[in-house]
Amino acid sequence: MKMKYNTIKKIGRSDFVNMGPVQLRQPLPTKEISMVDPFILLHHYGPYTINEKNNPFDLGPHPHRGFEPITLLIQGEQLHRDSLGNESIVKAGDVQWTTAGRGIIHAEGPTKTFVKKGGDLEGIQLWLNLPAEFKMIQPKYQHVKYEDFDIVSSDDEKVSIQIIAGKLNDKQGKIVTKTAVNAFIIDVEEGGEYNIEIEQKHNPLLYLLKGDIVVNETISLTQDQNQFIEFNQDGDHFSIKGKDKSKLLFLSGVPFNEKVVTYGPYVMTTQTEIMEAMRDYQMGKMGFLPVSQEK
Secondary structure (H helix, E strand, O other): OOOOEOOEEEEEOOOEEEEOOEEEEEEEOOOOOOOEOOEEEEEEEEEEEEEOOEOOOOEEEEEEEOEEEEEEEEEOEEEEEEOOOOEEEEEOOOEEEEEOOOOEEEEEEEOHHHHHHOEEEEEEEEEEEOOHHHOOOOOEEEEEOHHHOEEEEOOOOOEEEEEEEOEEOOEEOOOOOOOOEEEEEEEEOOOOEEEEEOOOOOEEEEEEEEOEEEEOOOEEEEOOOOOEEEEOOOOOEEEEEEOOOEEEEEEEEOOOOOOOEEEOOEEEOOHHHHHHHHHHHHOOOOOOOOOOOOO
């Protein structure tokens, strides 16, 4: 059976936006691309130089409902705390996958140890929608360390793919998902080439964190120019070739084709549900965040 490239639906930039005291890149949403169902928001933060005099990326306690906030840490070290009682140190290459469901309060920021010693902090924050039937499920938190993920490599080892969720080449991601989702971090050396299969019925996207990549032999992704691709659902794979040392994020998921209503940290299907989320948070129904035990 002859393989066919998924064609390009849209190519986007990853411009900086302000989020509180920090600037970060926001390839999704933009004026041109509102969402790639079921993916709602993609933030690429850092690298920030963190030390005792400069610690801009410290997200205090805040609630979520109706979706899955996900952090893929590229560089540095963060502390996660939530209203379920979880407290964990997330290190470079680790992934934390929170199913907010009916409501969770969490906080994350560089650990005290990392701030004291100093270093670069960089990561991806992703909002993955939940279908209406799962929006009010019990919340859950998953933290998987880098060394526990399976890796798929090219024969010449110039391409390395971290399987976070979903499946590639019979290797399964360690994150347990509520919906059909693939999430891979791809590292490419100069000259590295690979064909990555895309599951049918999935909405696929590709984001360049750094480097210089040619996609499907003709499309160029480079930093500060085009960094984001939304593919059509009309093929079975895409190809990458590294023109420089590069890092990419690939995501795909089955779209829900449901109405999406967002307000701040809530993603629901109606405005009434948004108002209910705000009320429940104010009434303490999403729990309380315990005091950090970090030394």
